[in-house]
Amino acid sequence: GNSVTQMEGPVTLSEEAFLTINCTYTATGYPSLFWYVQYPGEGLQLLLKATKADDKGSNKGFEATYRKETTSFHLEKGSVQVSDSAVYFCASLSGGSYIPTFGRGTSLIVHP
Amino acid sequence: ETGVTQTPRHLVMGMTNKKSLKCEQHLGHNAMYWYKQSAKKPLELMFVYSLEERVENNSVPSRFSPECPNSSHLFLHLHTLQPEDSALYLCASSPGEYERSGYTFGSGTRLTVV
Numbered sequence: 001g002n003s004v005t006q007m008e009g010p011v012t013l014s015e016e017a018f019l020t021i022n023c024t025y026t027a028t029g030y031p032s033l034f035w036y037v038q039y040p041g042e043g044l045q046l047l048l049k050a051t052k053a054d055d056k057g058s059n060k061g062f063e064a065t066y067r068k069e070t071t072s073f074h075l076e077k078g079s080v081q082v083s084d085s086a087v088y089f090c091a092s093l094s095g096g097s098y099i100p101t102f103g104r105g106t107s108l109i110v111h112p
Numbered sequence: 113e114t115g116v117t118q119t120p121r122h123l124v125m126g127m128t129n130k131k132s133l134k135c136e137q138h139l140g141h142n143a144m145y146w147y148k149q150s151a152k153k154p155l156e157l158m159f160v161y162s163l164e165e166r167v168e169n170n171s172v173p174s175r176f177s178p179e180c181p182n183s184s185h186l187f188l189h190l191h192t193l194q195p196e197d198s199a200l201y202l203c204a205s206s207p208g209e210y211e212r213s214g215y216t217f218g219s220g221t222r223l224t225v226v
Binding site for chain 1: 116118143154155157160162167168202203204206208212213214215216217218219220
């Protein structure tokens with residue numbers, strides 16, 4: 001079956017540090033890939049997505065590239081802010097399916 | 113405003129109570145979903161509705177009863193819950209069943225069963 005694996009958190013960084021959150025997937029065919037963010041006390045929000053190999057999704061300074069050869073979709077940001085503290089979820093959606101597979105989430109804590 | 117509104121935001125109920133969670137979307141989406149989010153556990157899909165018909169029911173106990181009267185509204189009726197049902201219940205919507213644009217989530221209802 002499909003699966004999404006994320007690095008375990010929490011990831012703790014100082015403000016302006018570089019962020020990488022790893023995500024790898026297993027799926028049949030060529031899934032669409034997503035990153036969602038969940039701020040404290042809120043639901044998940046779609047952060048960015050990519051629908052085919054080599055696509056780069058980007059939003060709010062975050063970006064992730066769909067790497068078919070390594071089945072990965074790592075989330076990166078060049079300079080994190082305290083306001084980026086949240087839980088980040090990677091997800092995949094295979095063709096012919098309407099239900100995404102979510103990773104377990106990675107908590108990010110950014111200190112001033 | 114996310115476009116998906118859930119009420120109430122917080123709910124405390126006894127094990128013998130009956131309550132309902134409400135979800136409303138104004139995005140013109142055709143599919144709606146209930147998820148359960150518990151601490152230290154992955155997101156659990158509970159129910160999927162597409163064009164007001166239930167298309168998925170992931171072995172959820174019968175004490176949870178969904179209702180989708182139209183494509184804009186989704187309810188989760190609760191009765192005789194257990195303390196382990198305490199969790200954040202998230203509603204989501206998407207344009208269609210096979211839409212790849214992603215979900216829009218509500219802010220959730222934090223449920224505590226005492």
